[in-house]
Amino acid sequence: MRNIFYLTLLITNLACSADTVVKLDDANIDLNDGLSIQRGARTYINYCLGCHQASYMRFNRLGDIGLSKEQIKEHLILGQQKIGSPMLNNMSKEDAESWFGVLPPDLSVIARSRGADWLYTYLRSFYRDSKTATGWNNLLFPNVGMPHILWEIQGVLTLKASDLDETRGELAVISKGHLNKIEYDGFVRDLVNYLVFMGEPARTLRVRIGIVILFALSIFLVLAWILKKEYWKDVTH
Ligand code: HEC
Known part of the structure; x- marks a missing residue:
């Protein structure tokens, strides 16, 4: 009898904890969509590379998604880097740690460790939080050290007042961004498509050879x- 009691307790516990996990949205990316990956690459270089290196990814691999050397040089390489160099930035570990508390991780293979759906949900789950150092928080990554870089594009979200439990909370828009929700979802999908591509640039070729x-x-x-x-x-x- 007692065992059954504990078993029921365990099951209800499991059911409750499953409830508190933030549900991941389906990123629905398409690695055969070269244009989407190109748009994502541009976003990555403009908005992420300043903090996050991708040291396993070389600029010239962008040729795999249909860009010519000239296009890469002209539109995507900032500063003096060469077409064959890896995607690096100039941030020193000390500066990063004093600004954000942690070194922004290298994102070369982030899509392999986190998965596309996680990244897609993460980049759409930032909200305003006056209690954190950056003024931002994230439903999926509580107290994240990264500020919401894309806030001007997405707009500013906040936790719904009725539901201040951040593990379940829902977000509401408090000020609009350049894009509406559907457009922003597409924008993030392109970026995630690029992050997945970057995790294994030869993937489509490998599948074709297979x-x-x-x-x-x-x-x-x-x-x-x-x-x-x-x-x-x-x-x-
Ligand atoms: C101003 C610097 C900065 C910029 C710009 C920035 N990030 Fe971050 N990012 C950080 C920091 C710092 C962390 C580490 C957060 C932590 O561990 O608390 C982080 C963490 C992350 C993580 C989680 C990594 C993990 O631990 O799994 C992802 C994914 C990420 N960033 C993606 C992006 C993307 C995509 C962009 C471009 C849209 C971007 N970041 C732009 C600073 C930045």
């Missing part, structure tokens, strides 16, 4: 089957 190889193997399968029939013809008679 398909060709499977096709070639299936031809060999047929050949092997015909050959087998040929060999066993006399034996089975």
